Amino acid sequence: MRISTKGRYALRLMMDIASHDREGYVSLRDAAARQGISMKYLEQIAGMLSRSGVLQSGRGAQGGYRLASAPEDYTVGKILRLTEGSLAPVACLTEPDSPCGRSGDCSAQDFWEGLYETVNAYIDRYTLADLLRAQESKDQLAPVCFVPGKRPVPVDEKRIPAEEKRM
Numbered sequence: 001m002r003i004s005t006k007g008r009y010a011l012r013l014m015m016d017i018a019s020h021d022r023e024g025y026v027s028l029r030d031a032a033a034r035q036g037i038s039m040k041y042l043e044q045i046a047g048m049l050s051r052s053g054v055l056q057s058g059r060g061a062q063g064g065y066r067l068a069s070a071p072e073d074y075t076v077g078k079i080l081r082l083t084e085g086s087l088a089p090v091a092c093l094t095e096p097d098s099p100c101g102r103s104g105d106c107s108a109q110d111f112w113e114g115l116y117e118t119v120n121a122y123i124d125r126y127t128l129a130d131l132l133r134a135q136e137s138k139d140q141l142a143p144v145c146f147v148p149g150k151r152p153v154p155v156d157e158k159r160i161p162a163e164e165k166r167m
Helices: 005-019 028-035 039-051 076-084 109-125 128-140
Strands: 055-058 064-067
Touching (some): 005 028, 005 064, 028 039, 028 064, 039 076, 076 109
């Protein structure tokens, strides 16, 4: 299983909108700039998320997108399934009309079902709110500069000599 760019960017967009939701509607232009994602690509993703009901859109100068519900109401699994479709590791788990001819005798089927259940349980365990809290924790940590022979010090770009920045 591999999550595509669309799924990863959808999750980043949802996190960006959730973290700026208190400001009202979030402009896609602003989200694209903050996330370093193409505006055209975000328009496609936001449209898909809006049509599915997880985002609300607003028009006009103060328009943009906002969450339709609280961040706690969105699991990572829900967002990924909206953009990726099924996350099943093998087709026979999601295509009941055309099952594998060996499905009744397949010794690996239990393994694939277990993997699928494990993946679903993991991605449904985390919400958008959980990811936002994790991001806030990372944002509070000051980067540390390690210079051989000296004790670690917080990074202050203005104070680091040019030759140390290249290390």
